[in-house]
Amino acid sequence: MPDRRLAALAILAATCLATTAQTRGEGPEKSPLARIRVSEDRKHFVLDGSNRRFVLWGVNYDHDDAGRLLEDYWADEWAKVVEDFREIKDLGANVVRIHLQTGRFLKSADAADEGSLKRLGDLIRLAESTRLYLDVTGLGCYHEKDVPVWYDALDEAARWDAQAVFWKAVAGVCKDSPAVFCYDLMNEPIASGGEDEKDWLPGEPLGDMHFVQRLTIDVKGRTNEQIAGAWVKRLSSAIKEVDDRRPITVGEIPWAQVFKGAKPLFQDPEVGKPLDFVAVHFYPKAGKLDETLEALKVYEVGKPLVIEEIFPLGASLEETETFLDRSRAHVDGWISFYWGRTIPECEQAADLPHAVTAAWLKRLRALAPADSRLEVVVP
Template sequence: MRFWFVVFAFYGMASVSVQAMPAIRVSDDGEHFVLEGSGERFVVWGVNYDHNTAGELLDEYWIERWDEVVEDFSEIKQLGANCVRIHLQVGKFVEAPGRVNQAALDQLAELLKLAEREGLYLDITGLACYHKSNVPGWYDQQSEEERWKTQAFFWEAVASVCRDSPAVFCYDLMNEPILAGRQPETDWLGGELGGKFFVQRLTLDLAGRSRSDVAKAWVDQMVDAIRNHDDRHLITVGVIPWVFAFGGGKPLFYSPEVSERLDFVSVHFYPEKEQVAKAIIALKAYDIGKPLVVEEMFPMKCSERELVEFVRASKSIADGWISFYWGSTARQLRETEDATIAHAITASWLDQFKAMAEEMKSVRGK
């Protein structure tokens, strides 16, 4: 208990308190976002800043190469974005059970100050295990109960640093959590994509519990951890829209049983070629009377034109859209000596994203 008091008292004093930006809250009718004080509607138009062009994750280089982060935030602002989604690895913030990494928390405080200076809100996504090399062996060996305790510890530490910063848009409890199937699993992480593991299991064994019961218990424990130190900022969970992927079914985390303590809906949509209408239908399944943010989108499976069509068609449903920025401007991507088709697609999309910024931030359809 003494350790907790010292750690959180210290970071409470060190947390950012500059009030240059109005905080974001849910509107009184519960359906969209507004700025604290003025009540002006706020629409999210942002980017995932999950890794750089070399594939390095933010918390792997943000101390030694801070100047790169400063430059990237300036470039993101020039794109017309008002929000940056960052991804924090649990292994970079928790050194051992019950012991935080002070340097990482200090750097997070610096990032908050940078975001305030640039006028960019942060979607703080935590508990990442994207690079297996950064996942501590002891963490993988923990039981479900111990692992959840470590995850709650992570969120208590992060919330203690972030609680007073107006630049915090939200805490995203985990990127794309999944559960075990009918049979027990042996690995906490899901499949690999480009050398990264973006999907993580909350349990290896349902042990007779319903999926809703497990999801609700985990959400409640993580929310409690944050609310011990921050009763102000919004909380969400970014999910794979299985309703879209499987062509039916019901949302799990945004079901009535699980979503009660989540402030808004976050879903990740990559529309398929010639299936924009189908994606919109699936998106409507997540319109549950709370603000809704498309937290990931990119012309990965469809054309740029079709993604623009999806974004504009979702104006009456969504309250925000977050794409990607990987540390290179459209011009830099085009001038790369070994530029590929992927470089060209990304450069073109960044130009389109910038061109749509003012239009989308002024959306008033919902």
């Protein structure tokens, strides 16, 4: 009898150890995170090593509730970043879009900032441990005050060279991690503003942020297609020198939603050759869901299509959800927003913007595909 009790205790102890190891991601049952790639027919995403289609479902993590960019707080408030990633995971997300600022990752036109690169490595390891994929969007100049004077003084060729330095350095940190889903060259670039426009950041900021950026301020008689094509080729080639396995895209303004008959510049047959999928930003308009859906179809060009930004800004929650549902036949993923406040925290704020955010996050959580909830590994 004593021997039997000892044997039973040994089995129980082994079971507890195995369960603990699984929870920590140490057990053999823990499958490694598979890299996301474009399918062989170039139409969808699949997990590497299989033909299983993968649908993106996630959030932009572009700033916190106070409007601070990630690089403003990730050094001193790392625990907040870790907590935010866990909260994003709890919403059922499988992808997080992060936005890296040019001025924080370049010390000069030819030198990257090693401190920022190290912190990016920490973020990648956090993504691996929470099993969240990263859409790495670069070259942000969101806060004009953070844009280096030397950077804006560069001419087009030198500016593009500096951007290539940025992307080579970032790709060098990202290239070995399966948690890095893609590289988004820039958020909402425009080719130029015409012969007389000499400001790299066009128009007035939204709040205090500039989300749109020019590729050149010296047209030199070129078409927008020629400018965009040369830029895409320059930066995608720079990335592929370091990492030729990761999908590359550009975050596009949905001009087809603004101007009937508009064509997507970065999906022009020549411009978009180096790009692996379409990433476009759609905010449905109240009472115009049919028109918005028709505009979305313009971006179906035989590549995976991702709505990289969506939120109920110009339409009700119900209309935005309806658009999301009606877009399922056309897209391979949706990425909304998370600004560092949980649903209960937004509800406790007791104002309209936070109420809308809380209600929308609830819907996102409820709508999350069952297979988006990849197993969490607790480090």
